[in-house]
Amino acid sequence: MEDFNPVTMFAILRESLGPWLWGLLLIALVLVVGVVSAAMKLRSARRSPKHPIIAAALAGGVATAIFFMLVPGWTMATHAALNGPVDYLAAILIAFIPGGGIAAMVFSMASWRCARRTTAVCDKSMA
Amino acid sequence: MNRRRFLLTGAALAAVNGIALSNVRAATSSAKAxxxxxxxxxxxxxxxxxxxxxxxxxxxxxxxxxxxxxxxxxxxxxxxxxxxxxxxxxxxxxxxxxxxxxxxxxxxxxxxxxxxxxxxxxxxxxxxxxxxxxxxALDYERIEGMDRSLIGTNGIASIYANPPAAAASFRAIDAFVDQGGVGLFGRPTTEMKCAGAPLKVTFITDDLARRKGRRSAVKLVYNAHNPTVFSVPPVHDRVTQMFAARDIAVNFSHVLKAIDPGAKRATYETPEGVVTFDYDFIHVVPPMRxxxxxxxxxxxxxxxxxxxxxxxxxxxxxxxxxxxxxxxxxxxxxxxxxxxxxxxxxxxxxxxxxxxxxxxSGKEPLATYNGYTSCPMVTAYGKAMLIEFDYNGNLTPSFPFISPLDELWVSWLIEEKGLKGAYRAMLRGLA
CATH class of the missing domain: 3.50.50.60 (FAD/NAD(P)-binding domain)
Known part of the structure; x- marks a missing residue:
């Protein structure tokens, strides 16, 4: 495994994904910027992040579960092919990539919404 | 974390990353050879x-x-x-x-x-x-009666020749499963590339027949060229066990000598003399030189x-x-x-x-190759065993969490999604 250094891993990803890699990296960058700016907005508005985090966790969890069902098909296999704990772990980790993206998106949107106005779901300000 | 600590942490991470990258940078020579x-x-x-x-x-x-x-x-x-x-x-x-x-x-x-x-x-x-x-060189002609133009006809498959031949081989496998009969598999006695491939094709044919509900209509026979189905003892033991569990018969020390495509008959050399089998399907692996x-x-x-x-x-x-x-x-x-x-x-x-x-560069060459090779042994649609070994036949798994003799989807994932990118990166000298 010592051979899997960052340069090698990036080269393999680039060859595997082709131009899609740059699109995915752009999406990841947008999501990171979205999460950071939303968190800063919440902080400046002195709002609690509790409800955006709960919303993000729920959405991310559901999305991860859905993608977990889809992952074997992406490899031209079925769920019957999952044959051990390492298989389930790998499938969950792969599903977590889109699931995490959706969680980040929901967190950003919920945080901006909470920061902009007082609503029933995010009416508690930070102490 | 305040802005100052954030910047310091970022700088430290960048430095560590830089050190890591410098470690993977290879030595160079200015020789004009x-x-x-x-x-x-x-x-x-x-x-x-x-x-x-x-x-x-x-x-x-x-x-x-x-x-x-x-x-x-x-x-x-x-x-x-x-x-x-x-x-x-x-x-x-x-x-x-x-x-x-x-x-x-x-x-x-x-x-x-x-x-x-x-x-x-x-x-x-x-x-x-x-x-x-x-x-x-693939030496199909060393098998009497065999020619690579026969691949995809008369129940003859061979995934080795080229990509269209591999596609024609699937059509032959699929037709065999639909029609039923006897399927023969095996490998030559010469050194060969990807010695696991003949076994993979056998497993794939078995699994396709099961998926189509046709397993009882086909008889599968693997003709090993020597007393083992794979040269690494633990892999031999595991594959033999799996063949038995899947009702795949094994003949040892059978080397394909000739085929008669019209009569669908294959002739093998064995220690006891020449034997002939009728077949409905045969996967031919050519001698290599x-x-x-x-x-x-x-x-x-x-x-x-x-x-x-x-x-x-x-x-x-x-x-x-x-x-x-x-x-x-x-x-x-x-x-x-x-x-x-x-x-x-x-x-x-x-x-x-x-x-x-x-x-x-005037230095002593010290790098050595230990004979590492790898065979993601496909054992069914969606499952594989990630088998890696060295000159001495020692199993040398790259990933401690992947057991080389277990049929796993994660090994299939590496075969189906990971290898091509790694191969292309290797061609560019980056992996």
């Missing part, structure tokens, strides 16, 4: 890419008439009906490093005594260092088990020719035990390049 690489397959292109980067002032010449490049580890998935021939076909031009001189002619002759290689047009190319990476240009040169082994088929004489650990010190053999053509896979190339190329860089 003339290097000839015979062959632009997996080994030839990976060599050219690494040498271009690590010996920037060397004159690198690649000789190969082929312009198409085939990702041969993917032939099994074409033969399984999952990939198309286009999925395993690249262009050599896309991987040829800039600055390398590519002569699109076949190698006609090696003359290591005068340090030259002759091409098919008669051009003589001199060298200071020669890398023989021609790959091997060195290409003519290598066979007719002084480069092959002069005696021993690797001499018959013309494999280039090479020291196991360094792949250097013992009689011609400026000649190296890499990939399928290398006369070393095992090691005829893309995974072997991935580990062989850095060894020979690092040693040449050291040697031309």
């Amino acid at each position: 003339r290097i000839v690489i015979a062959g632009a397959g997996a080994a030839g292109l990976a060599l050219a890419s690494r040498l271009r980067r690590q010996m920037p002032q060397a004159a690198i010449t690649v000789i190969d008439q082929k312009t198409a490049h085939h990702f041969q580890p993917g032939f099994t998935l074409v033969g399984a009906g999952l990939w198309s021939p286009d999925d395993v076909t690249f262009r050599n031009a896309d991987f040829m490093p800039s600055g390398a001189d590519w002569i699109t002619e076949a190698v006609a002759e090696f003359d290591p005594d005068s340090n030259t290689v002759a091409t098919s047009s008669g051009r003589r190319v001199p060298y200071d260092f020669l890398f023989v990476a021609t790959g091997l 060195a290409p003519d240009a290598v066979m007719n040169s002084p480069l092959p082994w002069q005696h021993g088990p690797l001499a018959t088929d013309g494999w280039v004489e090479a020291e196991k650990a360094t792949l250097r020719h013992p009689r011609y010190a400026n000649v190296f053999a890499v990939g399928d053509i290398a006369g070393v035990p095992r090691g005829k896979t893309a995974a072997s190339v991935k580990w062989q190329v850095p060894v020979v390049v690092d040693n040449l860089v050291a040697e031309t």
